[in-house]
Amino acid sequence: MGNNVSGFKIIYRKEVRIMTKPQTISVTAPAEEEFPKEKYDELEQFIDGMETTKGALIEILHKAQGIFGYLPRDVQLFIARKLGIPGAEVFGVVSFYSYFTTKPRGKHTISVCMGTACYVRGADKILEKMKEKLGIESNEITEDGLFTLKDVRCIGACGLAPVVMVDDKVFGRVKVEEVDDILNQYRK
Amino acid sequence: MSEKKMLKVIINDQELMVPEGITILEAAHQAGVHIPTLCHLDLHDFKMVNQTASCRVCMVEAPGRNTLVPACVTKVSEGMEVRTDSIRAITARRMAVELLLSNHPNECFTCPKNLECELQALAAELNVREIRWEGDRMDYPKDLTSDAIVKDANKCIYCRRCETACNKVQTCGILSGIGRGFEAFVGPFGNIPMVESSCTYCGQCVQVCPTAALTEVYHMDKVWEAINDPDKYVIVQTAPAIRVAIGELFGMEAGTIATGKMVTALKRMGFDAVFDTDFGADLTVMEEAAELIYRIKNNKTLPILTSCCPAWVKFIEHQFPELLEIPSTCKSPHIMFGTIAKTYYAEKNNIDPDNIVVVSVMPCIAKKAEAKRPELTKDEHNNVDIVVTTRELGKMIKEAGIDFKNLPDTEFDKPLGETTGASVIFGTTGGVIEAALRTAYEWMTGEELKNVEFEQLRGLDGVREATVDVGGKELHIGIAHGLGNARILLENIRDGKSKYHAVEIMACPGGCIAGGGQPYHHGNDEIVKKRQQDIYDEDRRKKVRKSHENKEILELYKEYLGEPFGDLAHRLLHTHYEERERI
Numbered sequence: 001m002g003n004n005v006s007g008f009k010i011i012y013r014k015e016v017r018i019m020t021k022p023q024t025i026s027v028t029a030p031a032e033e034e035f036p037k038e039k040y041d042e043l044e045q046f047i048d049g050m051e052t053t054k055g056a057l058i059e060i061l062h063k064a065q066g067i068f069g070y071l072p073r074d075v076q077l078f079i080a081r082k083l084g085i086p087g088a089e090v091f092g093v094v095s096f097y098s099y100f101t102t103k104p105r106g107k108h109t110i111s112v113c114m115g116t117a118c119y120v121r122g123a124d125k126i127l128e129k130m131k132e133k134l135g136i137e138s139n140e141i142t143e144d145g146l147f148t149l150k151d152v153r154c155i156g157a158c159g160l161a162p163v164v165m166v167d168d169k170v171f172g173r174v175k176v177e178e179v180d181d182i183l184n185q186y187r188k
Numbered sequence: 189m190s191e192k193k194m195l196k197v198i199i200n201d202q203e204l205m206v207p208e209g210i211t212i213l214e215a216a217h218q219a220g221v222h223i224p225t226l227c228h229l230d231l232h233d234f235k236m237v238n239q240t241a242s243c244r245v246c247m248v249e250a251p252g253r254n255t256l257v258p259a260c261v262t263k264v265s266e267g268m269e270v271r272t273d274s275i276r277a278i279t280a281r282r283m284a285v286e287l288l289l290s291n292h293p294n295e296c297f298t299c300p301k302n303l304e305c306e307l308q309a310l311a312a313e314l315n316v317r318e319i320r321w322e323g324d325r326m327d328y329p330k331d332l333t334s335d336a337i338v339k340d341a342n343k344c345i346y347c348r349r350c351e352t353a354c355n356k357v358q359t360c361g362i363l364s365g366i367g368r369g370f371e372a373f374v375g376p377f378g379n380i381p382m383v384e385s386s387c388t389y390c391g392q393c394v395q396v397c398p399t400a401a402l403t404e405v406y407h408m409d410k411v412w413e414a415i416n417d418p419d420k421y422v423i424v425q426t427a428p429a430i431r432v433a434i435g436e437l438f439g440m441e442a443g444t445i446a447t448g449k450m451v452t453a454l455k456r457m458g459f460d461a462v463f464d465t466d467f468g469a470d471l472t473v474m475e476e477a478a479e480l481i482y483r484i485k486n487n488k489t490l491p492i493l494t495s496c497c498p499a500w501v502k503f504i505e506h507q508f509p510e511l512l513e514i515p516s517t518c519k520s521p522h523i524m525f526g527t528i529a530k531t532y533y534a535e536k537n538n539i540d541p542d543n544i545v546v547v548s549v550m551p552c553i554a555k556k557a558e559a560k561r562p563e564l565t566k567d568e569h570n571n572v573d574i575v576v577t578t579r580e581l582g583k584m585i586k587e588a589g590i591d592f593k594n595l596p597d598t599e600f601d602k603p604l605g606e607t608t609g610a611s612v613i614f615g616t617t618g619g620v621i622e623a624a625l626r627t628a629y630e631w632m633t634g635e636e637l638k639n640v641e642f643e644q645l646r647g648l649d650g651v652r653e654a655t656v657d658v659g660g661k662e663l664h665i666g667i668a669h670g671l672g673n674a675r676i677l678l679e680n681i682r683d684g685k686s687k688y689h690a691v692e693i694m695a696c697p698g699g700c701i702a703g704g705g706q707p708y709h710h711g712n713d714e715i716v717k718k719r720q721q722d723i724y725d726e727d728r729r730k731k732v733r734k735s736h737e738n739k740e741i742l743e744l745y746k747e748y749l750g751e752p753f754g755d756l757a758h759r760l761l762h763t764h765y766e767e768r769e770r771i
Contacts, residue, residue, distance in 0.1 A: 080377075
């Protein structure tokens with residue numbers, strides 16, 4: 001009689017939040033540029049040295065962008081595998097913050113502040129002039145690889161509005177006519 | 189377990205005692221007070237909970253607090269007063285919907301979710317008569333790259349339900365919020381086309397999407413075209429889970445079995461033959477049980493994993509390529525059916541297989557992509573030509589002007605419509621393995637199995653295991669439904685922590701009854717449970733409840749296939765898998 005089923009038990013009832021387990025991947029050549037293994041090693045050491053990687057994605061991406069200059073596909077996937085989170089989640093964060101870039105940067109980064117103070121003092125016109133002179137849109141790189149143009153939110157120099165930063169140097173009270181002069185300082 | 193502390197709350201002047209730890213939304217439900225929601229989703233037993241509080245549609249007043257609070261995530265406290273019906277709360281809720289509509293495409297007329305859209309329903313419920321603001325409208329191209337899922341980012345309202353389904357429940361990690369502000373939408377890594385992602389096409393994201401940001405690829409036109417082509421012999425087959433859900437699309441109560449009406453509707457639509465995927469399921473049992481016994485007897489790789497679910501198959505290919513040796517090589521039931529239709533049935537009835545069109549009605553979106561897999565479209569003709577979902581069939585029946593509710597019952601055509609109770613239960617979690625055991629038990633012991641109901645394999649726990657005594661030999665069985673649970677089970681197998689002989693996995697929580705292609709449950713898990721009950725009821729009503737007692741199946745082996753798991757069966761009914769990239 002019956003089919004003698006025995007030993008039934010529930011083995012798991014916990015909330016499931018398990019992502020892909022960390023594992024090493026072979027980092028194949030990225031489409032844009034091939035990075036030396038040392039760069040990946042440096043990033044890996046940084047991550048391994050962290051007390052916890054929980055909630056540390058932004059910090060890690062920050063570091064990675066410092067090492068590689070930008071965050072191409074394979075670097076993002078490397079971080080995802082290393083942390084055991086979906087690649088989509090990493091990309092979601094990268095795409096959210098304007099600080100992160102997935103394209104290589106030019107030799108110099110021009111940041112035009114579009115914060116409230118700069119905006120009311122004509123930052124939009126400065127930005128337009130920059131675009132015109134460089135022949136690119138925001139977040140693009142000039143053909144000669146010299147400049148990357150970015151519009152950024154307040155950089156905390158409102159007293160000097162409107163403000164343009166080239167790399168670490170701040171130009172204050174910029175006038176539209178001065179755009180050429182600023183660019184020429186870096187065109188040598 | 190200690191009794192939960194009870195708290196006094198006052199909702200719209202109504203005093204009630206509720207357990208500590210529940211939300212205002214849940215307390216209001218107990219008080220019989222309806223609070224509208226949009227992003228919120230809680231499929232209790234299926235462990236799918238979306239609590240992002242991103243839509244702000246459930247805002248209520250809690251006197252003493254400066255701001256309105258979202259009812260879906262705010263926990264009740266002792267003595268808390270809540271007002272859901274103040275003018276301030278009502279206005280705020282309406283405004284939340286107005287803001288969502290301010291950059292939502294105005295194309296309800298032609299939208300595939302027309303009258304099934306939760307945003308549209310809310311606009312009506314909250315009496316939105318005007319959209320006072322014009323937001324930045326996006327113009328993203330539709331992602332039509334995959335054979336299964338269409339992504340229309342312009343209709344994404346950022347409720348994140350799909351993310352919860354994809355990442356937390358299914359652990360596939362395909363979808364994430366991309367960008368910010370008006371431009372934000374949900375998509376895969378690098379916003380690559382869906383077809384290049386590791387998506388399994390399980391369709392749970394589609395099942396929970398409140399708008400038409402995620403829908404299936406529609407194939408209704410192709411079906412009508414085939415039916416109206418006089419040179420084509422069009423065969424339709426319906427999966428076990430369709431009959432217990434299709435009635436819902438015609439206002440019938442969830443939990444109504446509509447097999448007979450469905451068959452009548454299909455015949456009136458003009459199909460040349462109306463058959464049952466259950467026949468394919470019985471065939472699958474024959475092959476899978478034979479494969480299990482072969483593997484046990486010959487000390488081959490164990491456990492054997494069921495391979496009926498194409499989303500699950502794609503999941504293992506992307507996520508566990510090191511385990512590709514263990515799934516059964518059996519094709520899925522509807523693919524087996526298609527193969528038999530274009531060989532045995534075609535020969536028997538003297539029809540050119542090239543003129544046969546096999547249409548599968550599936551509770552599933554992944555089956556659409558499965559039917560296009562190159563290894564299943566070989567030998568000049570496809571195994572299955574067109575796959576439509578339960579929802580699509582419902583739309584087609586309406587298009588044809590058929591009064592579904594009042595149809596008489598008809599039987600499936602013979603011979604490929606002859607089925608057993610074993611094949612019916614394929615539609616629910618635990619059913620495939622139970623069906624296989626009914627046959628394997630008798631084959632292994634040579635004795636009759638008197639009580640065919642393996643209660644111990646049933647239920648809704650995410651991962652279940654049981655040991656079955658088969659003539660003195662113990663068979664260890666594992667069952668998982670939902671890909672997150674499948675991941676746990678697979679990791680245990682990979683790491684040697686669990687030893688099973690046979691494992692059943694279904695990608696959708698609940699199994700095919702809650703598949704991505706089923707009528708939208710709109711977050712009501714009771715509907716899914718009723719469908720499951722139906723499946724077991726239908727099994728009980730069947731005279732024959734074991735696959736190897738299906739007369740037409742036995743005839744098929746005798747006349748054509750030879751032995752189960754034999755040479756011809758192997759060539760026609762089995763397949764292979766391949767490693768795929770994980771992105």
